[in-house]
Every structure is written in C-alpha cells, then in structure tokens.
Amino acid sequence: MKNAFHIMLIPTLGCPSKCSYCWSSEEGSPVMSIETVQEVVSWLKNLNEDRVTFTFHGGEPLLAGADFYRNALPLLSNGLKHLKPEFAMQTNLWKMTPEIARALAEYHVPIGSSIDGPEDINDSQRGDGYFRKTMDGYRIATENGLTVRFICTFTCESVKSREEIVDFFHKNGFVLKLHPALPSLRSENPKQWALDPETYGDLLVFLLDKSLEHFGDMEIMNINDLCRCVFTRHGSVCTYVDCMGSTFAIGPDGSIYPCYRFVGMPEYVMGNVRDHPTPEELAQSGPGKLMARYKEYVDRECGKCSHIRYCRGGCPYNAIAPTGGEIKGVDPHCIAYKRIFDEISERLDREMFESPPMEMTGFQQGHGKRKKPGVMALMHRSVSDY
C-alpha cells in the first residue's frame, strides 16, 4: 500500500469457500453494480488530490465476474486519471478464469491470495479441496500474466507447524505474508482459531530469524515491513499508521466504511457514495468520530511507548470491533508488536555497537563485512526495494 489514499472495493461479501476462522463473508450478499462503480468515480473526482490505490476485496471479489472487471477497471482508471489509480486484489482464486485474468492483467493488478501452508495443514483449517482449487486458479492467473503472492494465516493450530509452513513457502519460491487469525465476530466461539498475542509475538521473532537464515532466497513481507518501520521511524502498512481518513472501504451497495474489516456491520456505515459525502461529512459520521476518538486515545495510552511513531496503536478494528464499538484498549496485538519492535531495535543496537568504527561510516558498509546478515541487512534491502 504505497499510495497515501487507499480505497477498498468490496464487490460482494459472498464467498464459495468456508474457512473455519473467516470473519468477513456473508451468504446471499448482493454484487456491486457498475452504476455504483460510476458513483465511486463521481464521488472521488473532487474528494482529494492524493494518488489512489484500489483493492478489490471480499468476501470473494471474483464472484463479480469478468464483465464487472472489464467495465469497472477502465471506468476507475480513465475517470480518475488525475489520481493515477493503481489496483490490487485479494482473492482465493477459485473463480479465476482466463477472461478475468486477462482483464486484470491489462491493468497490472497484483493478486494476493491465501494459502496456509502444505495441503494438509491448509485444508484442515480452510476446508477440503481448498488447496487444489486455489492452485488451479494460481496456474490460470500466472499463465495469463498476473503476479500472485500468498497470505498465510497462522491460527493457534497451524502455528504448531510453523517450521513446516516456512519450508513450504521456501521450497515453492513463494513470498510469505503472515496474517494472524483474528477472533471471528460471526462465530459462536470467536477465539477458537485466533492466534493469541504472545504466540503471535513469538512467531514474528521466529520469522525474523527465518528471514535471516534464508536471506537472499526467501522474502517474508511482514519482517521487511517491520524493519522498514524501525529504520524510517514511520509505518508503511496500514496497521502501523493512522489509517482513518486515508483508507475507506465501499460495500456492494455503495455504503462507505472506515475499512474492509467493518463492511457488513451497519453501525460502521459512514455514508454512501451516491450522496458524494465530503471528507468533513465522513469525519462527522458516527464511525468517523469513533476513529478520531481512537486516535486521541492512542496518543494518550501509547504516549510513553518508544514505538508509537511507527506503530500508532496498531489496528483500530482489532481494538474497537470486539468490544462492540467501545474504546477499552489499543489493539490487543500490542504485546506482539512490542516484542518484535524491541527485538529488531535491540539487534540493531547490538549490530551498530559490534561494527568497527571504520565500518559505521555508511549504512551499507555497516553490514557489508558481517559474516551473517543481520537486521541492518534486512533494513537496507527493505528500504531499497520499497
């Protein structure tokens, strides 16, 4: 998410899969019409001047079909030329067809998909047949010019097989992006699959070590992002910046929400694209005011934390949604964020201290003569690749 302004388009909340820990699909959800996409264009035309990234998310966005993308992509791209739109999509790939893949490839839409490790581990938490269907879609996508990266959701069960999962990504040459399973607010037992914050912190440190062990032949995106945060002292993914006001999600009926995670929750509707709300009107909506109160809360609660500049209290959804919209704390993953930010900062200090003074004259030289790459090398790579 390199652009400052991020719009998530949710063509439908429907999904053909039934992942055990899912919190974002809804049976019988309608599909976004092209008229709604036209309203998105009219609404955004004068909203602000920031470059924009559109991410098609779900539910399962491919359920919208080839015609939707053949129409929606040129509408958004040509209608908002002055905002230099870029696109992305998050999909399980089951419904990928050569027609949709070609429509997406024309607009260079990078694909994020989901695989939780080898077939048995993946299917035990995402359902029988999931792995094969996603891999079939992966082949269609890549054969038609799309690039695909996989998000790997770690649950409290799959984390026990973390070595095997990393090996799977390494052997297949896949970039790994970690997603911790969240409590599913739609489930009777919300924490059944969720990754607790302490285990999440351990996992991040484990992945930091794996990134170093496989330096040069495997990429773990979260570790790159975290190293970049510490080095630049600024968040570069939504969890570690104030996302409110720069991120919105639009549901199938044109309702505007603070983020895709809130889509389908009526209490978080900020307005509708058909009414072309101004930034002030969005900020004055109930969810807009709630997000602003969360930001002030973070300034108070995290004020003494050495990581506040590049953590910003984590994800507001994680903090607010499970408590029914009441602000009772920051993102419960705080424990994990502190653990990994402390670990990276301490290793950085150690490496700087251990480097002979002559080597400390330049960032690159600082790690150039080390036997094994350390966090400085990861920082250098993640900053120069960004």
Ligand code: SF4
């Ligand atoms: S609410 Fe959370 S997931 Fe959504 S944009 Fe903000 S930080 Fe990202």
Ligand code: SF4
């Ligand atoms: S690590 Fe925790 S205390 Fe520090 S800024 Fe992040 S959420 Fe706040």
